[in-house]
Amino acid sequence: MGSAPDDSGDDGTSYAPLFGPGSQFHAFFNDPRWALAMVRATVLEAAHPQIGAALIDNSTFVAHPWRRLKNTFLSMQRMFGADEQVRLREAARLNRLHARLQGTGAGDRPYDALDPAVRAWVVATLFESAVTMCRLSGQPFEQQAMEQLYAEFRAFLTAMGDEAGHLPEALADFWPYFDQVVERELENTEAMRIILFKLFDHLPAPPVFSGFPALWATGRALAGPVIGAITVASLPEPFRRKAGLPEIAGAQSVMQGAYLAAGLARFLPDGWIQSAGIVNLLATSPHSDDPRARTITALGDQMKRAGALLRLLAPLPTQPQPDPAGGAAARRSAQEFFAEVLDQTGDGYLDWPDLAAMAREIAGRLDLDEPEETRLYDAYAAWWRELQAALDADGDGRVSIDEYAAAVPALAGPALIRVAEVLFDVTDRDGNQHIDAAEHRALFQTAFHRDTTHSGGTYTRSAFINEFLSFMSGRLRTTPYDPLLAEA
Template sequence: MAERGASFRRDLSEWRIALVAWRLLVLQAAHPVVGAGMAEHSTYQAHPWRRVEHTLGSGRRLFYQDADALRREVARLDRAHKRIRGTAPDGRPYDAGDAATRAWVLLTLFECVVAMRRLGGDPYDAGQLELVYAEFTGAVAAFGLPEGELPGTAAELPGYFARVAREQLEFNEATRYLLNDILRGAPRPRRLRFLGDAGWRAVRGVVARAVTALTVADLPPVVRERFGLVRTRRAALLSWLLHRGAGAVVPLLPDGLRFRSPDEQRVPPRWRPPRQDARGPRLDRFFREVLDQTGDGFITVHDLRAMAHNVCWQLELDDEGEARVYRAFDGWWEQLRSAMDANGDGRVSREEFVAATVAGCDRDPAYLEQGLLPALRAVFTAADSDGSGFLEADEYRVVFGGPRVHPAELSHGFRQLDVDGDGRITREEFLHGFTEFFTARADSTPGTQLLGRP
């Protein structure tokens, strides 16, 4: 364990890590393999805050918890990354399982914690740096990277970063979009819910400019040189004020305010008044908040596979369980495509989805059996971790406890689906609730509240 004042896992859990979070994403995305994978497989453009949360949350699970939690997180990452492979538009093959790429992604996390301390005015000294690097490498040994992929000592890190930056990093489309465009159209972060959507739209341009300036100012000089980016005096001043201010204030806070737990509960969504004619608006909301993972106004096979990925990620399934979920979601996509993709372009718009779903449910009582319900059966089977045939409250929480759902909403939704009130949800109750969500005309029906109270 590192000495007092030099603990990697503790520093990673400080709230001021948020100041270098965007810097971390840019450094990772600039690697050609990561950039290609993000372009083809990631939903970061529509869900930037989820991308940040997944990256930092995974880091905390790797370094903040016990050996069993570490093992599960490594297995989860292995399962997710084995599906991220293909050929980039320029013809280069990419594979997220590549050892050198994984080493880069892991080391950027370490380097950003080091940068956070340095920029905050309390850098590690040489001895502390070696201690925290030993703490870091001890945890990432669970990835089984080949010998030599990670620098042997912290003193070798500057040379490693300079070499990768000059020889491999690219100012690719993912990097450009992260720096220049993504925040200008980003959805409101849940922690700024008090602004409302209109308030967020009014300030996000300022936020976008500030984040871009801060990120460019904080990037390693060798990376700025590689990308042709200029650190302006104004950006340098902004960086100094934010980092030094956080470095002075955050360490003085009590632990409950200073550190963020990996299992931190989520804040509640903004409640909306009920609507009279609820089916169309409810399906529209389902499309926007659940189906359209990329946020481009359409759903494609990639959106359904991103949903399957998120289910598997939360549940930590084995290979067979993951394959079952992916097959079910691929089947759901085929049903959506054949019923709704009239022009054959491989995508379905929000308007097409709502109209076709309403018409299909009105026309055929078994309409949902053609795609949605088989996918939900696969989710239920996967979530039923003990094979009891029921979803207990903790199993339900794993599936539905996403960033938009407060624990109180989770409990409410669980009670609504638990029709007989026995404290557990049967497969029939689970499927019946989703059927009500898609078919009920009024929001008073229990199953219509799967996304929280309307």
């Protein structure tokens, strides 16, 4: 679906565009309050049994939350931007992704990410949370603006190929629909509890701040419970009662203060608060060529030197230090590699959703269409069957960390080599059997930091495949593959 005309209709009525500049959604896309609203919407989504089950089984939001944040943000940019072709392409990609998310959750209840009623609920939570964020920050929507925003979200649903009728046509009918879903369908799901009570308390540092573990842990310990309390306080009261969520004294005041403060931040000069810039910075590897990452890395080095001086003045008990000779090529233990790379969903096991998450991340970075995307998924599926046959000693359909550690050499079989070959093929967009700097950057989103004196600035097929196999089977830490598959 394209944008509505922004001049006038046949009756002379003026219309605002449904997508891109001039739309209501575009007006608050960089609004700091949107961060709080997105967390709230995610909790309401996760409370739906089908969505909660799909998140538990397939999502990387526990192990790789910052990656998921960036991917979600990029997808919303594409869907709500002005370019209709980009929107249609992204909608097709999302539909292919959702078609792969089917299964059985808790209580043997099936879930299907293509269920139109479920997809309508996702859109409903985004709209309702946007309205709520404005109300809580003391600047509620005017009726006409709210009607326009609702039309934009219904247009988003239509762009996905669903009937907009799965959301009520009139805004007045939306609120009874929303209340009915909250009352009859939402539950205290495991996914919702993880987001509220575990995710923020254990949130790993974003890649760009990975060099400050102590500082991050201290800030997280203070901010995590506050974010959880703010989110709980902002949820609909009937759902809070139904789910048995705790009432924390003063949480309502803290929540309103947080929304008010975030609302005031939007009056900062243009460019100070830009969602795209913040999200990209958080997801940037400290080894990238981004000037902001280099600045943070330099600051970290200065802080480490200052810390070393303080330890000289007031020595602390000796702590084990990493091997300084390891560098970027240091080997991981089997347990570290399992947790950081293989267990993409963070449930403590290796199974198909973990490898599907790897394929999904690569396909998203390269913006693959059919049939390349299917080739990549098929290669990973074949690798999973090979791993399951070789490592699943107890036959429970998944691989535990102990099973992996006991049979590590079996990881590098023919199917993994096939994954490497397909990865090369889909990265080599021009088909010239070499990966040049632009193709390399498209996959790894970082500088082309390689010794290219012997290859004219390109990767040969064998060199590319060998590096991938060295990472996956040798458990080596590498500058390109860690940001792609290991970092949060």
